[in-house]
Amino acid sequence: MVYQHTPVMLREAIEYLNPKFGDIIVDCTLGGGGYTLEIAKRVGEKGKVIAIDADEMAVTNAKGKIKNAKLGNIILAHENFKELQKIVNQAGLEKVNGIVFDLGLSSAQLQDQNRGFSFKLDAPLNMSFGSEKLEVKSKKTEDIINKYKQEELEKIIKDYGEERYAGRIAAAIVKNRPLKTTKELAEAIANAVPVAYSSRWSYGEAGRRGRINPATRTFQALRIATNDELNALQTALSQAIKVLAAGGRLAVVSYHSLEDRIVKHFFKQEARGCVCPPEVLRCVCGHKPELKILTKKIVAASAEEIKTNPRARSAKLRAAEKI
Numbered sequence: 001m002v003y004q005h006t007p008v009m010l011r012e013a014i015e016y017l018n019p020k021f022g023d024i025i026v027d028c029t030l031g032g033g034g035y036t037l038e039i040a041k042r043v044g045e046k047g048k049v050i051a052i053d054a055d056e057m058a059v060t061n062a063k064g065k066i067k068n069a070k071l072g073n074i075i076l077a078h079e080n081f082k083e084l085q086k087i088v089n090q091a092g093l094e095k096v097n098g099i100v101f102d103l104g105l106s107s108a109q110l111q112d113q114n115r116g117f118s119f120k121l122d123a124p125l126n127m128s129f130g131s132e133k134l135e136v137k138s139k140k141t142e143d144i145i146n147k148y149k150q151e152e153l154e155k156i157i158k159d160y161g162e163e164r165y166a167g168r169i170a171a172a173i174v175k176n177r178p179l180k181t182t183k184e185l186a187e188a189i190a191n192a193v194p195v196a197y198s199s200r201w202s203y204g205e206a207g208r209r210g211r212i213n214p215a216t217r218t219f220q221a222l223r224i225a226t227n228d229e230l231n232a233l234q235t236a237l238s239q240a241i242k243v244l245a246a247g248g249r250l251a252v253v254s255y256h257s258l259e260d261r262i263v264k265h266f267f268k269q270e271a272r273g274c275v276c277p278p279e280v281l282r283c284v285c286g287h288k289p290e291l292k293i294l295t296k297k298i299v300a301a302s303a304e305e306i307k308t309n310p311r312a313r314s315a316k317l318r319a320a321e322k323i
């Protein structure tokens with residue numbers, strides 16, 4: 001099946017990543033291959049791109065695209081990016097010149113009839129990026145929905161979905177268990193929230209105003225919990241700094257305020273010297289700055305891109321350079 005795919009903030013991400021001829025770059029989120037192919041063209045036959053994705057479908061689809069583009073410098077890794085350092089070492093490398101993340105979900109995953117990422121399609125409740133084959137398995141969405149205590153569900157929906165009706169939604173999920181499909185879950189959510197809440201306006205497809213489905217935030221929260229996305233990001237960032245060569249660039253595109261907060265704090269922390277608590281008079285940590293922040297503020301997508309690609313609306317880019 002051919003999916004419509006437009007990479008978000010490709011121009012800006014490449015600009016900050018600044019891949020040069022002969023460079024070795026890791027694309028931690030292969031997805032539809034937009035970033036990977038562009039980087040591969042820029043680093044040329046003397047360079048290399050290691051392209052990682054936890055989703056087997058992304059890796060399989062990329063093989064055809066790489067063949068069509070006649071590129072021989074891409075190494076595909078069907079892995080979770082929290083194994084970043086191991087993946088780089090397995091490719092026979094110690095250091096790389098750039099690392100990029102374009103987090104979240106690909107269009108192919110969202111449109112896959114067999115996965116439960118979209119409330120618009122009726123599918124089993126499986127929001128996992130990974131597969132059974134991976135060493136780092138994700139939790140099962142169905143287990144979270146049907147086995148977790150109401151308080152745990154409420155916390156997930158509130159924290160990861162920033163959903164104001166998390167309490168009502170968690171109670172409705174528990175009341176309607178077992179829930180087996182996205183449609184059943186979306187209905188339980190719609191019945192739990194006030195009618196007016198289902199009629200909020202937002203900018204949707206191609207910049208047109210449309211209604212936000214009341215299930216949007218809960219689906220996002222369940223996806224984040226299923227894939228342990230925030231911990232994976234934190235782990236991968238810590239490893240990224242170890243495998244980046246001096247002068248190497250790190251660029252992250254995120255779509256969720258919690259992800260962006262992790263990136264922002266990580267960059268700040270690594271750009272600082274001493275990280276001792278303020279009451280410590282003489283430094284005991286010996287921490288040295290490892291990063292120079294290149295984006296003092298977040299970089300957002302251009303108005304033109306947002307018009308044609310609604311996913312770009314929430315995208316935030318941050319970039320830094322290894323000292």
Ligand SMILES: C[S@@+](CC[C@H](N)C(=O)[O-])C[C@H]1O[C@@H](n2cnc3c(N)ncnc32)[C@H](O)[C@@H]1O
Nearest residue numbers: 007029031032033034035053054055080081102
């Ligand atoms: C937004 S898409 C990337 C799109 C890509 N930049 C492009 O140009 O097509 C995000 C991809 O990251 C993958 N992903 C998310 N979290 C991951 C993780 N922890 N490990 C590996 N892949 C992950 C998803 O499976 C998805 O395919």
